[in-house]
Amino acid sequence: MSRRWLLLPALVACMAAPCRAQATRLSVPITVDTLENGLTLIVHEDHSIPNVSVDIWHLVGSGDEKPGHTGFAHLFEHLMFMGSQNAEYPAFDRLLEAAGADNNGSTTNDRTNYYEEGPANALPLMLWLEADRMGWFLPTMTTEKVDLQRDVVKNERRQSYENQPYGLAWENLARLLYPAGHPYSWPVIGSMTDLSAASLEDTKDFFRQYYSPNNSVLSVAGDVTAADVKALVRQYFGEIPRGPAVTRPVAPAFALAKDTAAVIEDRVQLPRVYNHWHTVKVYSADDAALDVLSYLLTGAKNSRLTQALVYDQQIATSVVSFNDGKRLDGDFTIYATAKPGHMLPELQRSIDTELHRLMDEGPSAREMEQARNSIESAFLNGLEQISTKADRLDSYFYFVGTPNYFQQDLARYHAVTAQDIQRVARQYLGAHRVVLSVVPQGKTDMAVTAAEATP
Amino acid sequence: MNRLSLGLLIALTAGSASTGFAQAQSFDRTKPPALRPPARLKLPPVRSEQLPNGMKLYVIEMHEVPLVQFSLVFTGGGRLDQGSPGMTSFTADMLDEGAGTRDAIGIASEAEFLGASLSTGSDWDASYVNLKAPRRTMGPALDLMADVAMRPTFRATEVNRQRDLRLANILQQRDQPNTMAALTFNALVFPDGHPYHRPIGGDSITTSGLDSAKVRAFYNAHYSPANAVLVIAGDITPAEARTAITQRFGSWRAPVPAATTATSAVPVDRPTTVFLVDKPGAAQSVIYIGRAGVERSNPDYAAIEVMNTLLGGSFSSRLNQNLRETRGYTYGAGSGFAYRPLPGPFTARSAVRTNVTDSSLIEFFKEFRRIRDSAVDAVELERAKSYLALGLSADFETTSQMANQVVGLLRFGLPMTYYDDYVTKVMAVTVQDVQRVARQYLLPDRFTVVVVGDLATIRPGIEALNLGPISVRDLNGNEVH
Numbered sequence: 001m002s003r004r005w006l007l008l009p010a011l012v013a014c015m016a017a018p019c020r021a022q023a024t025r026l027s028v029p030i031t032v033d034t035l036e037n038g039l040t041l042i043v044h045e046d047h048s049i050p051n052v053s054v055d056i057w058h059l060v061g062s063g064d065e066k067p068g069h070t071g072f073a074h075l076f077e078h079l080m081f082m083g084s085q086n087a088e089y090p091a092f093d094r095l096l097e098a099a100g101a102d103n104n105g106s107t108t109n110d111r112t113n114y115y116e117e118g119p120a121n122a123l124p125l126m127l128w129l130e131a132d133r134m135g136w137f138l139p140t141m142t143t144e145k146v147d148l149q150r151d152v153v154k155n156e157r158r159q160s161y162e163n164q165p166y167g168l169a170w171e172n173l174a175r176l177l178y179p180a181g182h183p184y185s186w187p188v189i190g191s192m193t194d195l196s197a198a199s200l201e202d203t204k205d206f207f208r209q210y211y212s213p214n215n216s217v218l219s220v221a222g223d224v225t226a227a228d229v230k231a232l233v234r235q236y237f238g239e240i241p242r243g244p245a246v247t248r249p250v251a252p253a254f255a256l257a258k259d260t261a262a263v264i265e266d267r268v269q270l271p272r273v274y275n276h277w278h279t280v281k282v283y284s285a286d287d288a289a290l291d292v293l294s295y296l297l298t299g300a301k302n303s304r305l306t307q308a309l310v311y312d313q314q315i316a317t318s319v320v321s322f323n324d325g326k327r328l329d330g331d332f333t334i335y336a337t338a339k340p341g342h343m344l345p346e347l348q349r350s351i352d353t354e355l356h357r358l359m360d361e362g363p364s365a366r367e368m369e370q371a372r373n374s375i376e377s378a379f380l381n382g383l384e385q386i387s388t389k390a391d392r393l394d395s396y397f398y399f400v401g402t403p404n405y406f407q408q409d410l411a412r413y414h415a416v417t418a419q420d421i422q423r424v425a426r427q428y429l430g431a432h433r434v435v436l437s438v439v440p441q442g443k444t445d446m447a448v449t450a451a452e453a454t455p
Numbered sequence: 456m457n458r459l460s461l462g463l464l465i466a467l468t469a470g471s472a473s474t475g476f477a478q479a480q481s482f483d484r485t486k487p488p489a490l491r492p493p494a495r496l497k498l499p500p501v502r503s504e505q506l507p508n509g510m511k512l513y514v515i516e517m518h519e520v521p522l523v524q525f526s527l528v529f530t531g532g533g534r535l536d537q538g539s540p541g542m543t544s545f546t547a548d549m550l551d552e553g554a555g556t557r558d559a560i561g562i563a564s565e566a567e568f569l570g571a572s573l574s575t576g577s578d579w580d581a582s583y584v585n586l587k588a589p590r591r592t593m594g595p596a597l598d599l600m601a602d603v604a605m606r607p608t609f610r611a612t613e614v615n616r617q618r619d620l621r622l623a624n625i626l627q628q629r630d631q632p633n634t635m636a637a638l639t640f641n642a643l644v645f646p647d648g649h650p651y652h653r654p655i656g657g658d659s660i661t662t663s664g665l666d667s668a669k670v671r672a673f674y675n676a677h678y679s680p681a682n683a684v685l686v687i688a689g690d691i692t693p694a695e696a697r698t699a700i701t702q703r704f705g706s707w708r709a710p711v712p713a714a715t716t717a718t719s720a721v722p723v724d725r726p727t728t729v730f731l732v733d734k735p736g737a738a739q740s741v742i743y744i745g746r747a748g749v750e751r752s753n754p755d756y757a758a759i760e761v762m763n764t765l766l767g768g769s770f771s772s773r774l775n776q777n778l779r780e781t782r783g784y785t786y787g788a789g790s791g792f793a794y795r796p797l798p799g800p801f802t803a804r805s806a807v808r809t810n811v812t813d814s815s816l817i818e819f820f821k822e823f824r825r826i827r828d829s830a831v832d833a834v835e836l837e838r839a840k841s842y843l844a845l846g847l848s849a850d851f852e853t854t855s856q857m858a859n860q861v862v863g864l865l866r867f868g869l870p871m872t873y874y875d876d877y878v879t880k881v882m883a884v885t886v887q888d889v890q891r892v893a894r895q896y897l898l899p900d901r902f903t904v905v906v907v908g909d910l911a912t913i914r915p916g917i918e919a920l921n922l923g924p925i926s927v928r929d930l931n932g933n934e935v936h
Contacts, residue, residue, distance in 0.1 A: 024521075048519045049852050050494035086485050090780070093771045095487055098838040100845020119845050124488035132484070151783030151808075155739070159786045159806045162738040165630035223494065235482055267736070269626045301563035311560060314616055317623045339623050370568045377522075377570035377589055384520050384853040 024376055026406040028389055031226040035234060037242045038214025042393045042403045043229045044221040046386050052120040052222030055390040056130055057398060059217070060210035061110040062190070063183030063328060064249060068197065071153065071190015074107040075198055076206050078149040080114065081105070085136035087129055089145070099125055109184055110327040111398060117387050120223040124232055131236035134216070137207055143200045150195055157189045165268045166438050169335075173276045176260055176434040177331055183249045184329055212243020217397050221390040251328035254278070256432040259454045263437045263447035270317065271446045273344045274335040275351065276434040282325030283399050288412040289420040290323035290332060290428065295371045296363050296421065297321045297334065297354075302370075304354045305334065313350060315342040327399065332428060344437050348448045352455050355429055362422035375413045379406070496848040501861060501871050502693045506705055510680035513861055514696045515688040517854050521590040523689035524854040525597070526862050527604055530682045532580040534650040534797070535715060541657015545621065545665055546673045547577040550584060552613045555602030559613055562599060571596040575603065579655060579795050580866055582678075587855060590690045594699065601703040604683075607674060611667040618665045625659050628930070632734055632741040632806070632907045635930055639732050640743040640905045642932030644800055648720030651799070658931070679709035686861045689854040719797060722747030727900055727923040731914065732907040732930070739785075740812040740908030741804075744819055748801035749896060751794040751867040757880040758888040759792060759896060764839040765889065766790050766826055766897075767803055771838070773822045774803060782818065784811045792896075796867070801896065809909055813916030816904070820922070823899040830886045844878045 033041040062073045083089030096103050101118025103126075116126040161167040171187040178185035218237075220229045256278055280286050297305045298321040309316040319336040336347045363371075382388040383406075396405035437447035502514045533543045551573060552559040566573040571588035573596070584604045588596035628634045638654055645651040653661075685704075687696050724746070749759060760768070767774035767790025778788040785807045793799030803823070807815040851857055864873055904922060906913065918925060927935045 046519075048517075049848050050496055051848055051852070087487070090771065090776070091487075094838060097769055097771050097842040099490060100493070100841050100847075102846070102849070117849065119493040119848060121491045121493045125490060128484075128488050148780070148783050152779055152786060155779075155784070155806070155808055156786040158738040158808065163632055163806065165627070236484075267734075268630050270623065300567045302560045302567070307560055310620070311616070314619070317620055317627075339619065340626065366568070370564065373570035373592075374567045377572070377587075380520055380522055380589060381587070381853075384522065384855075386852070 024380070024410070026379060026383065026410055028383070028393070028404070028406050030393065030404055031230070032403065033230050033233070035213060035238060037238070037240055038212070039233075039237050039240075040217040040397060041230065041233050042217065042219040042397060043224070043226040044219070044389055044393060045224060045226060046221055046389070047223045050120050050223045051118060051386060052123050052126070052220065052224055053115065053117045053386040053390040054123070054126045054130065054218070054220050055113060055115040055387070055394055056216055056218045057111050057113045057394040058211055059111055059215045059246065059248075059398060061108050061112060062186065062188040063109045063326075064210070065186070065190075067181065067186075068194060069202065070186040070194040071188070072194070072198055072202060072206060073112055074188055074190065075149060075153050075195060076203065077105045077107045077112050077114075078153055079141065079145060079203060080133055080137070082145040082149065083140045084133040085139045087132045088140055092129055092133075095125055095129065096122070101126065107188055108326075109188060113391070113394065115387065115390070123220070123224055123229070127232050127236045130218070131240065134211060134213065134237065135240035137211065138204060141200065141203055146198065146200050146203055150198060153189075154192060154195055157192065157195075161189060166266060166272055168264060168266065169272075169274055169436060169438055172262065172264060173274060173333070173434060173436055176262055176436065177256065177276050177278060178329070179252065179254050182254070182329070183251055184326065184331075209244065210246060212246075213237060213240050214242050215246045217394050219390040219393040219403070221386040221393070249328070256434070259432050259450070260434045261437075261448055261450040261453040262434065263439060263444050265441045265444065266438050268438060268440055270337050270340065271344050271437060271439045271443070272335055272337040273348055273448055274333060274434075274436040274438070276436065277332045277428055277431060279323060279330040279332045279428045280325060281328060281330055284325070286420075286424050286428070287323070287325040287330065289416045289424045290325070290330075292371050292375070292413060292416045293421050293425055293429075294321045294323045294332070295374065296358070296367055299371070299374065304358060305336070305351060308354050309336055309347060309350050315339055315350065316347055319351075344439075344446055344448045345452050348435070348452055355425065356455075359422060359426045359430060362418045365418065368416075368418050368421075372414055376410060379410050493845055496851065498851060498874070503871075504697065506680065506701060508680040508705065508707055509683075509711075510704055510707070511684045512696065512700055513684065513686045513865070514691070514693045515686075515857055515861065516692060517688055517857060518690050520854070521690045522854055523588055523590055523593050523687065523691045524858045525586040525588070525600060526686045526858040527584040527600070528684045528686070528862055528865065529582045529678055530580065530684070530866075531582060531677050531712065531715070532577050533655040534579055535677060536650065539664075540653035540661045541621070541655070542661070542665070542669070542673055543582060543677075544577045544655050545617070545657065545662070546670050546677075547575050547582040549609055549614060549617060549670055550575040550603045550607045552617055553608040553610050555606045555608075557602070558610070562603065565599055566596065569596045569599075571599070573599060573603065577655070579650070579799070593691070597699055597703055604678070605704070605707050609667050609671045609674065614665065614667045614670055618662060621656065621662050622659060625656070625662060632737060632739070635732055635734070636741040636743045636804075636905050636907045638930045639730060639907070639928055639932055640745070640802065640903065641800065642930070643723070643730055643905065643928070644746055644903050645722055646720045649722060650719060650797065652720075675709075677712050679712055680704065680707045681709075681711040684862075684865055686858045686865070688857040688861070722798070723903070724901060727902045727904065729904045729906070729917060729922050729925040730928045730932070731910055731917070731925065732905065732928055733910040733935075734907050735909055735911070737809060737907070737909045739806045740809055740815075740906050740913055741806045742812070742815060742819070743802050743804050743905040744902050745800055745802040746898060746902055747798045748792040749794075750796060750798045755892050755895075757877070758884045758892045760843060761836070761839050761881060761884045762826065762889045762892050763790055763792060764843055765831055765835060766822065766893075769839065769842055773826065774805070774819070777818050777822060778805055778807065778815055782811075782814075784808055784815050784818075794867070809912055812906060812908060812913040813920055816917065816920055816922065820899050823897050827890065827893045827897060827899075831889050833886065836884070836886055836889060840881050840884060844881045847874070847878065
């Protein structure tokens with residue numbers, strides 16, 4: 001059955017300056033259709049350019065992997081481009097390029113997505129290709145294909161982690177923050193050892209378990225009509241059988257028992273210190289406040305940490321923070337790189353001083369309004385692109401259960417108060433943390449010590 | 456007023472009959488669906504005018520989202536550096552670190568409060584002040600932009616802080632193997648006396664010497680309404696734009712910058728030579744191969760772009776297909792021409808597993824020779840042409856992309872009607888054209904090869920290839936003994 005959700009005919013926003021205080025109204029009209037096999041389809045019409053964006057999310061990510069099989073969800077993503085029964089390798093990329101379309105995929109802790117974007121006349125081709133690899137993937141999969149993409153993914157790991165300055169920090173942070181066996185305790189890219197162990201049988205099992213229509217959501221945004229898209233999707237995907245019900249992992253509740261200091265040596269010129277805390281799930285009650293907190297710390301030159309460390313004290317080359325709420329759990333990170341001649345303990349003290357000042361005094365009204373305005377503009381920027389809209393529709397459907405969540409999403413940021421900021425700063429950034437120092441080879445004396453990591 | 460319009464009228468495949476999307480009765484899953492012809496992308500008109508002080512204005516209306524992009528371009532750019540590498544980019548970076556009555560923090564605070572993004576910077580041809588603002592705050596945001604463009608303060612405290620940060624960034628370039636390869640490659644392909652010889656961001660010696668007086672003098676000599684172009688795209692009318700800009704920039708007077716009479720050394724042209732940069736213990740080797748390429752005004756531009764799309768400009772390209780998809784040596788391999796008024800570099804690049812560095816070099820050279828020595832397949836050629844021509848519409852989606860496209864045309868002196876012909880020119884490229892431009896511009900016997908990696912492991916294998924003379928270099932291209 002299909003439900004048509006339509007609030008406003010097009011994007012409408014307040015034009016007059018006095019309405020700055022109230023939230024801009026965002027509207028992304030959509031049509032939702034659920035096929036008998038469980039596939040969810042979301043369509044958004046946007047006729048501003050003659051292009052279309054197709055974005056399918058399969059509800060499986062690295063968090064679904066078992067120990068010993070880390071990196072498999074992402075390796076599998078690579079295999080999805082290696083051909084299917086009616087579109088044998090390398091037809092997928094070639095047909096899309098011949099239609100002027102781009103395509104790619106990505107894997108996170110929680111989901112794997114695939115997208116195509118290009119001229120709207122290529123929509124049938126995009127859907128046919130996606131349907132073929134959802135329904136007819138196994139017949140052409142071979143050990144040789146697994147071996148080849150295993151090599152490619154190992155090169156991706158070398159290029160993006162091992163041969164990148166500070167590149168090994170993230171997997172160390174994940175391991176040190178999350179308890180062993182927690183779905184987020186290993187990195188999406190996986191370990192070389194586990195990648196080496198992946199087999200054709202693993203591939204077949206993984207596909208059968210997770211790549212079913214009932215474990216997928218498909219969004220189409222662009223210069224199309226909802227009726228056309230619905231008819232095409234039913235034609236191409238309708239006969240793919242429903243798969244088994246999927247059991248997703250649960251994350252054990254945990255709290256870091258003590259402050260943890262660690263150090264890794266790397267081929268870097270300047271040392272960097274990471275602070276990493278356990279927080280909350282994405283879209284849960286404090287998630288938006290933690291995003292705003294991150295903006296107040298490092299979102300602009302006049303944010304607390306950037307102004308203090310880079311502009312006033314001039315002890316850091318840069319300072320970065322973000323809140324990373326995920327489906328099962330979340331974490332918050334701050335990292336700062338020392339300017340030549342400055343030491344990590346000095347940076348760490350300044351970070352702690354600023355955090356405590358914010359916890360004690362809270363942000364000013366002007367800081368809060370700056371954050372709200374900046375975050376609202378980021379929303380507007382996103383609405384300029386059909387690919388961004390398509391991806392957000394899938395994301396909202398997956399994480400909050402309704403794709404039409406743009407307005408509510410913006411509203412939760414507008415609802416954050418200065419008191420909320422003070423409270424979440426104390427509650428989450430006042431709790432135990434992981435402090436990781438990345439230092440030049442042989443310079444472990446540059447690291448933040450355990451005593452310095454305990455405020 | 457000029458009108459920019461773009462026709463995309465190419466049928467993709469034979470038999471792409473104009474049928475509706477939903478034709479259940481003709482459904483055959485074993486064959487790719489036949490596609491209707493692509494729709495024509497209609498671009499809004501570009502309205503242009505000139506203020507009495509010489510500043511040029513281009514306005515494109517896009518009313519879908521209440522945002523406006525303002526891109527202020529000062530012609531010049533890094534090629535003005537001459538004896539002081541990094542001066543142009545440092546001056547541009549300093550514009551928003553203090554202007555009018557505000558310091559760096561005050562500017563950022565105000566811009567963000569208005570929900571605007573304000574940034575400054577430069578490339579080899581121009582310096583930029585870019586502003587993207589919600590329509591409802593564009594007035595005060597433009598006030599800020601006007602301060603940044605016309606009233607930068609260059610206070611010594613701000614200059615010294617940014618100079619020290621830049622020195623730290625230059626130091627950190629040694630950590631990043633791609634940056635190491637690019638710096639070394641440019642130093643070796645473009646000789647001393649050529650504007651691209653040294654990094655656009657400067658080096659540690661020239662950066663150390665930057666001060667407030669030098670930056671102010673450079674600004675005074677190179678920023679003027681006479682060399683300024685403002686491109687505006689978004690939720691604004693031409694009349695509104697004219698009023699808003701005249702009010703803020705109309706009374707700006709500054710001397711006309713002196714015409715650049717920069718002479719340039721000739722890019723190196725020598726038999727293929729290999730330069731190695733040591734990164735002990737590296738998990739991969741970064742490979743850069745190439746030479747000076749072509750200028751943007753080259754009449755073969757469309758044919759060169761099609762040839763490069765086939766060679767290394769798309770996922771299905773020969774280099775990526777060979778090194779990644781067939782052999783698993785890398786996460787990706789590609790190639791490209793950098794277009795600037797003077798010929799920028801052509802580079803073919805990849806990061807490959809350390810122990811297949813020599814094998815990867817063999818494959819690179821095999822592909823260079825193959826595209827020169829034998830005619831490309833007709834299907835492969837059609838795919839590359841369609842990918843380029845039909846992919847164009849995605850570059851005009853947002854207000855920022857639209858402004859960038861117009862800036863690009865202006866930067867190279869191309870007419871606003873340029874895209875009318877572009878698709879036609881791409882689709883007219885023949886098999887013979889591809890081979891001709893490959894032979895003319897891809898010169899595997901006269902390439903510079905730079906490899907950044909663990910020399911203890913990779914050197915013997917590379918020596919055995921006999922590609923040409925081999926030496927070990929530092930990031931400035933100087934020989935290391």
